[in-house]
Amino acid sequence: MNNVFAAFCLIAVCGFLVSAGAIAQSGGNASFTGNFSSSGTEKITIGAEVNVTSPGEYAINCSFGGVTAASANLGNLSAGIALAHVEVAADNAGKSATLELYKIESGNWTLCDSGVYNIPAPTSGLDMLQIYLIAGAGIVLVAAVALMLVMKSRRSKAVKEIVETSFRLRCPACKQEFIVNDTGIRPLVGKCPHCGKSGTVKK
Numbered sequence: 001m002n003n004v005f006a007a008f009c010l011i012a013v014c015g016f017l018v019s020a021g022a023i024a025q026s027g028g029n030a031s032f033t034g035n036f037s038s039s040g041t042e043k044i045t046i047g048a049e050v051n052v053t054s055p056g057e058y059a060i061n062c063s064f065g066g067v068t069a070a071s072a073n074l075g076n077l078s079a080g081i082a083l084a085h086v087e088v089a090a091d092n093a094g095k096s097a098t099l100e101l102y103k104i105e106s107g108n109w110t111l112c113d114s115g116v117y118n119i120p121a122p123t124s125g126l127d128m129l130q131i132y133l134i135a136g137a138g139i140v141l142v143a144a145v146a147l148m149l150v151m152k153s154r155r156s157k158a159v160k161e162i163v164e165t166s167f168r169l170r171c172p173a174c175k176q177e178f179i180v181n182d183t184g185i186r187p188l189v190g191k192c193p194h195c196g197k198s199g200t201v202k203k
């Protein structure tokens with residue numbers, strides 16, 4: 001009977017080792033190797049680096065005080081390092097988030113790893129949309145100022161050209177001076193505004 005008892009014990013010990021091995025294996029499918037989070041005014045991204053040792057379908061779950069805030073299916077992951085993230089409402093800043101990593105096999109979710117991470121408080125009062133709007137308004141303002149300066153310089157150049165292409169002329173009839181606008185055409189026909197006499201400029 002001692003042999004029977006010994007055999008029974010051996011089978012029991014082997015059964016325990018096999019089941020312990022199975023538990024260890026299911027827990028060793030993947031693990032968290034690091035975490036990150038970025039805060040914004042609308043959403044906080046909570047993420048973790050996952051070391052996958054057994055390829056397959058995975059999901060992560062994020063909860064605050066036992067209440068699930070977000071979960072994400074990570075899809076099929078191959079062996080190696082993968083990044084997993086979920087987005088939660090920004091009012092969770094300052095709380096402790098529990099991240100859980102699951103492997104999904106034929107509908108069964110096996111917990112692989114979990115970790116508790118503190119969510120930092122928002123660092124900036126501006127979200128990306130506001131930054132884009134401010135940058136856009138700045139670009140429009142700079143463009144408007146540049147356009148105004150170009151228009152102004154063109155106008156003054158046009159005025160300058162008129163000044164440069166006009167000259168003083170003394171009327172041969174009444175000996176009074178007047179300004180003739182030079183059109184570039186020769187002979188240039190001018191009319192004295194004092195006595196009304198017309199004349200031509202050849203050069």
Ligand SMILES: [Zn+2]
Nearest residue numbers: 171174192195
């Ligand atoms: Zn004249």
